[in-house]
Amino acid sequence: MTGFNRRTAVATLGALAMLSAVPALAQDYPTRAITIIVPFAAGGPTDVVTRLVSEHMSKTLGQPIVVENVVGAGGTTGATRAARATNDGYTLIMGHVGTHAASVALYPKLAYDPRTDFEPIALINGAAIVVAAKKDLPPKDFKEFVAYLKANEAKLNQAHAGVGAVSYITCELLNGIVGIKPVGVPFQGTGPAMNALVAGQVDYMCDQITNVVPQVNGGTIKAYAVAIPERSASLPDTPTSAEGGLPSYQASAWNALFAPKGTPKAIVEKLNAAAAKALDDEKVIARMKELGNDIPKPEQRKSEALGKLVKDEVEKWGKFLKPVG
Numbered sequence: 001m002t003g004f005n006r007r008t009a010v011a012t013l014g015a016l017a018m019l020s021a022v023p024a025l026a027q028d029y030p031t032r033a034i035t036i037i038v039p040f041a042a043g044g045p046t047d048v049v050t051r052l053v054s055e056h057m058s059k060t061l062g063q064p065i066v067v068e069n070v071v072g073a074g075g076t077t078g079a080t081r082a083a084r085a086t087n088d089g090y091t092l093i094m095g096h097v098g099t100h101a102a103s104v105a106l107y108p109k110l111a112y113d114p115r116t117d118f119e120p121i122a123l124i125n126g127a128a129i130v131v132a133a134k135k136d137l138p139p140k141d142f143k144e145f146v147a148y149l150k151a152n153e154a155k156l157n158q159a160h161a162g163v164g165a166v167s168y169i170t171c172e173l174l175n176g177i178v179g180i181k182p183v184g185v186p187f188q189g190t191g192p193a194m195n196a197l198v199a200g201q202v203d204y205m206c207d208q209i210t211n212v213v214p215q216v217n218g219g220t221i222k223a224y225a226v227a228i229p230e231r232s233a234s235l236p237d238t239p240t241s242a243e244g245g246l247p248s249y250q251a252s253a254w255n256a257l258f259a260p261k262g263t264p265k266a267i268v269e270k271l272n273a274a275a276a277k278a279l280d281d282e283k284v285i286a287r288m289k290e291l292g293n294d295i296p297k298p299e300q301r302k303s304e305a306l307g308k309l310v311k312d313e314v315e316k317w318g319k320f321l322k323p324v325g
């Protein structure tokens with residue numbers, strides 16, 4: 001074989017290998033550990049739900065799933081990292097209504113667009129928002145709490161997980177209805193924010209029920225109201241916002257899995273199927289429900305349904321939130 005021919009043969013073999021590598025990549029996926037970015041601190045609601053669901057997904061997919069907490073800027077630091085990650089199915093993100101909807105309105109220079117820079121994989125949960133306060137805050141019930149907010153606005157500290165976090169946007173909604181502007185105290189997630197609430201270092205916050213149930217059961221904080229139409233079976237003694245005299249305060253959150261834009265469709269489908277299977281597992285369902293989470297119905301779990309939800313939510317929050325800074 002001449003040098004020319006040898007080179008040609010090597011080049012041809014290389015091209016063939018590349019051609020067959022494309023379908024093999026998706027077919028064999030996953031062949032190594034997958035990372036799910038949680039854009040908030042460990043121990044918070046996004047982290048808890050991610051670890052619960054990913055443990056089951058890992059069994060289905062036959063590979064470990066590593067949860068990486070990439071914190072900062074109300075979850076947008078982690079979401080930016082995920083949007084820029086290699087789109088091979090090995091880096092995913094557990095986003096939520098903040099990172100993947102409300103942030104668009106809050107950050108005019110957001111480094112990603114949740115509508116176009118991700119492949120939606122699956123909606124994972126719905127979670128009511130609970131208005132929680134430190135144990136020794138004086139008001140006895142939600143009505144008194146609202147009056148207390150009005151009377152003590154200047155000296156109240158409201159914890160949140162950064163501009164764009166669920167705890168930020170849903171308390172903005174509450175504060176707007178009540179007509180107050182308390183001092184906001186940012187944390188890297190509502191895991192650490194909850195620790196501060198338990199320690200009495202901050203006065204109140206609005207958080208996913210997931211994070212509130214264990215504390216209410218342990219008697220470490222007060223839960224004044226759930227901001228959904230009916231009481232939650234996980235917090236049966238906590239009245240609704242309507243029962244507490246503020247029916248216009250309705251707020252809930254969701255978490256969902258996303259992959260960077262351009263992740264092969266076959267991989268997205270595999271991940272979607274693994275997520276859906278986790279949400280059908282009795283143990284996963286029992287723990288999710290114990291923590292007050294709603295499990296999305298099969299039609300809500302589809303990738304396309306999540307894509308539509310993101311678009312609708314960006315629009316919804318855009319009507320209410322103004323750019324910050």
Ligand code: ASP
Pocket residue numbers: 040041044045046047096098160161164165166167168188189190191207208
């Ligand atoms: N629930 C938090 C928030 O967005 C974030 C977290 O999961 O810690 O407010």
